[in-house]
Amino acid sequence: MGHQIMTERNLGLDFVRATEAAALAAGRLMGMGRPEEADRAATEAMYQVLNALEVRGRVVVGEEQKLGAPSMLSTGSTVGRGESPAVDVVVDPIDGRRLVAQGRPGAISVVAVAPKGNMWTPRPAVYMEKLVVGPQVAQALVPECLDAPVAWTLALIARVTQKAVRDLVIFVLDRRRHRSLIREIRATGARVMLRIDGDVAGAVMAALGDGKVDALMGIGGVAEGLIAACAVKALGGGMLGRLAPQSEAEWHAVEAAGLDMKRIMRCEDMVKGCDLFFAATGITDGPLLDGVVYRGGWAETHSLLVRCETRTRRFMHTLHQLEPDNGNSVSPFGG
DSSP states (O other): OTTHHHHHOOOHHHHHHHHHHHHHHHHTTTTSSOHHHHHHHHHHHHHHHHHTSSSEEEEEEOSHHHHTSOOTTSTTOEEOSSSSSEEEEEEEEEEOHHHHHTTOSOOEEEEEEEETTOBOOOTTOOEEEEEEEOHHHHTTOOGGGGTSOHHHHHHHHHHHHTOOGGGOEEEEEOOGGGHHHHHHHHHHTOEEEEESSOHHHHHHHHHHTSSSOOEEEEEEEHHHHHHHHHHHHHHTOEEEEEEOOOSHHHHHHHHHTTOOSSOOEEHHHHBOSSOOEEEEEESSOOSSSOOOEEETTEEEEEEEEEETTTTEEEEEEEEEEOSOOOSSSOOTTOO
């Protein structure tokens, strides 16, 4: 079953169609100030595509606890109309809801898929601490990095990448809980890329290892952390993670579930094997992917598809006809 996804057919493009559908739905609400409406539209669009696939999928971690409401893609939801392959699915129809609502750059739609039983299922945990680096630093990453002073970890990254610390760029979510972290990073001379939402995109940028982002640090959602682990593993990067409850209620729930809050995990602890896909489509323009552009009855999307087993990265520019051509729609091809 483990290699059924890969050997029988390459399902990657099917999952890209799911992120494209979510991005096209959410993009219509960019800058409208209605994050919940955008999220519902994106979720419904993604669900419709995933549910039509010839797979038997189960969402292993949803965002219902963080968002405070269930959805079609909540934890335990099933998708697909086939009997095989059986797969674990983790999704975020909008990574960066406020980015979409406010018309800010960097929002994406993401899906990660692996064979059934291969993904970590930490329910009812909501938040986790994360450290993500690119392929060049991955082998040097040690569990001690998560507890070491920030200056020590950044010195390690700088030494391995042969950069000065002041040349590093560290992605951090702009949250009150990160004030001390941001001060520590700045004190080293390293630069900080702050984002109000969307740490999956930050993790992918760090894992790409192209120099735009050298690391992601801080606390974010567990669902996003699991998606990030899939992407980072597929890209050959390195990641450390640890549960980090942000409320007394979450702490008690995690303790009651028997989850180890001290355990420091690597990608392999969060997603087993290398038979997995990660797909993302841009919603708003950003440093990772361009956003959706609408042209009458047509739309353009930009997506990334990564297949872990082959380390293949596909950047795709796609034109979508949104309406039947009745003579009122002007083709982007001209004529």
